[in-house]
Amino acid sequence: MKAIPANSVGIVKPQLFHFDEPLTLRSGRVIEKYDLMVETYGTLNADASNAILVCHALSGDHHAAGYYDPENPKEKPGWWDCCIGPGKPFDTNHFFVVSLNNLGGCAGSTGPSSMNPDTGKPFGPDFPIVTVRDWVNSQARLADRLGIQQWAAVIGGSLGGMQVMRWAISYPDRLRHALVIAAAPKLSAQNIAFNEVARQSIMSDPDFHEGRYYDFNTYPGKGVMLARMVGHITYLSDALMRDKFGKDARAGNFGRDLRAGKLSFGFDTDFQVQSYLQYKGESFSRNFDANTYLLVTKTLDYFDPTVDYDGELSKAFANSQCKFLVISFSSDWRFSPERSREIVEALLKAEKPVSYLEIEADEGHDAFLLPVPRYMQALNAYMSRVADECGRNPNAG
Amino acid sequence: MRADLKIIESWIEPGSRVLDLGCGDGLLLAHLKETLHIRECGLEIDQEHIQQCLEKGVSVIEQDMDKGLPNFQDNSFDTVVLAQTLQALHRPDLIVDEMLRVGKRCILTFPNFAYWRHRFYLMTGGRMPKSPHIPYEWYDTPNLHHCTIADFDELCRQKNITVLDRTVVDDARRTSMLMNLNPNFFGVNAIYHISR
Known part of the structure; x- marks a missing residue:
């Protein structure tokens, strides 16, 4: 047995959820049936008010925290382990944390490498382009399945932050807090150019x-x-x-x-x-x-929540009911603080409650995945208020 | 509760939108949220203060108001507050313009440099005044542009600003008859309620 830190969620096991109801995509194409690979940490409370959804970025998946193998001492924990666990910002003593591999992924959810039931071969390039909106629609169905009517918070960095914004726009009554970290309202030509090289x-x-x-x-x-x-x-x-x-x-x-x-x-x-x-x-x-890599770079390129709102982000947020926390990192040049400030400006224009922090960090865009002290403190303080709102677990330390 | 906050509170409508420039640890906004159910927004650059706002559940934006408020819409707030910060800004006159653009009404508080003790200090000692609320040396003070009540009145005249209300208070943030008789001589802190 390896030593697992006390503030880890410990050994975790993903679960596969199967969906039979066809999902109509933004492109007009339909995915008839699909699977989503999901991990959860913590316990859903009686009124299902303590659930938070964690959205992954380009190369992430459902494995956000904890370990799989109790024997392997070299195994690294999930990609956001610094944030998820007992006593961590997304405190599993208080929250029920849900993390999934998005549609089109390659870590167990239906994607290009899955078998196409019509041909008996992998979908490959026949797998439809999925957008952030399609992902969020599939996540809403997952929430239904889990009995979660309203998330206490939806949280994500980079492409994950874009899913958070889409939640606030598409399902305004289904989340109380939106944490948009190291994101951008949409990709710039420079961002798209890097994706094109890839x-x-x-x-x-x-x-x-x-x-x-x-x-x-x-x-x-x-x-x-x-x-x-x-x-x-x-x-x-x-x-x-x-x-x-x-x-x-x-x-x-x-x-x-x-x-x-x-x-x-x-x-x-x-x-x-x-x-x-x-x-x-x-x-x-x-x-x-x-x-999947090709597909997800397209998902990024296509993300533009303003398409239905005359190109105005503030109009897209007009119906949002949640509170927002927007965070950027000083040395991030992929989605620079300037891009986060555009999100903040749109939220102010829409008269939505928003907090904004620009964290001093040398780690660039990747900083959102790292335990930068001020970043962790801020998440802790914010999420502690969210935990208060959903009624803290009286048995938790 | 501090008397100056009580005065500010009396000028704010329940349920209104309030922007507090240099909101510090969020004390004023947290109080107004509780008593008047305002929709709050704080602006702050101090990291510790921002953290304290988050802990209080006060919405706070990390932004330097010396660079203006270009991300804020005209008339988007019912009240814009600037408490004890005017004298520390690079161009106080420009922030007053910005406040009046963004807010329908504005509340400003600042230490009155013409308070008699300051005058006495300078006249007898010949050195820059220091007091419990201006404790700095001339070389390390964050206060770049001290002004007097008479100076601010003059600025309001020049800019055609309407002074809706004005109160002066002492260090304990109380007001007195003497202060009301000659605010620019006896007043320690000035509190202005202004609009365009």
Whole structure:
């Protein structure tokens, strides 16, 4: 047995939920049946008022906290373990936390790598493009299934934050608090450009086979690796990279540490940042489906909650009834503080209650996943009020 | 409850929308939420104060008002409050303009530099006045633009600002007959209720 920290949710087990009711997508296409892979932490209270939904970002999944294997000492916990657990901001002593793998994903929910019942083969490129709105519609059905009429809070960072905004717009009476972290009202041309490089990397891999690589028993791993490498750069900040790859004082603070202590005068991997990116890209490509990566970058590109509201975000929020907490990080250049301030401005214009924090952090976009002290304190304070509202668990410490 | 907050409270309509610039730990807004069920919004740059607002459940936005309020709509608040901060801003006149643009009515409080003790301090000692509510040295004070009640009255005249009400209070935030007789001489703190 490995030692599991006392403030961990411990060993967890995902559950598969099957849905038979067809889901009409924004594109007009219909998914007849689908599965959602879900994890929950904590206990739903008697009046189902203490449920919070955690929405994952581009490469996330349902495994947000805890561990699977009690024996494996090397296993890393879920992707938001710093926030979910007893005594943590999303305190499982008080909240029932729900996390799911979104439709189109590759971690157990129905997606491009799932079997298409019509053909007996994986969907591949035939899987429809799903939008944030479609995801939120599927999440609402999951809430129905779990007996949750209204979330105490819906929470997410990056693409997760976009789902939170969509909840506040599409289901105004089904959440009391919206926590929108490191997000943007919609992608800019620069954001879309990075996604396009990622897609071209995957689609130009000779093993891609127009997305039908499953049928050829191949996998466009090189393409996914390149896609992830370019994505990964946008998640970090210049300052963080200088720090991370600049341990050698002789190289100054430029992060130019060498791998072998000298230049190769060839096209080998000279600098540590090169091998780091290659390693990150390579290990990601082994665990993520290429078609899902393509799909989710499109989901990001298409996100625009203002389409039905004359391009005005404040009009989109007009019917929202929840309170908002918007958080950005100083060194995030993928979705910079400026983008979060646009969300805040729209909420102010719509006369909605909103709090906004700009957290000083060097970790870039990835900071939203990390236990930055001020960020954790703020989430703690805010969620503690939310816990008070739903009636704290009297038996909890 | 502080007497100056009581005066501010008496000028605010129940259920109205209130913006507090430099809201500190959220004390005023939390109180007004409880008593008058206002819809609150605080502006603050101090991290500790922002944390205290979150703990109180007061909506707070991290923003530097010295850069203006461009993200706030005209007439979007019933009342905009600026308490004990006017003198610490880079351009107090511009923030007054912004307050009157965003709010239908505004409430301002500031220490009156022409209070007789300050005058006495400067006249006899020949040094910049210090007192319990202006405890700083001239070189480390956050107060960039001290003004007097007469100065602020003049600003209101120049900008055609309507003074709906004005009260002066002492350090204990009480008012007295003497202060009302000659506010600019006996008043320690001024509280203005203004509109365009």
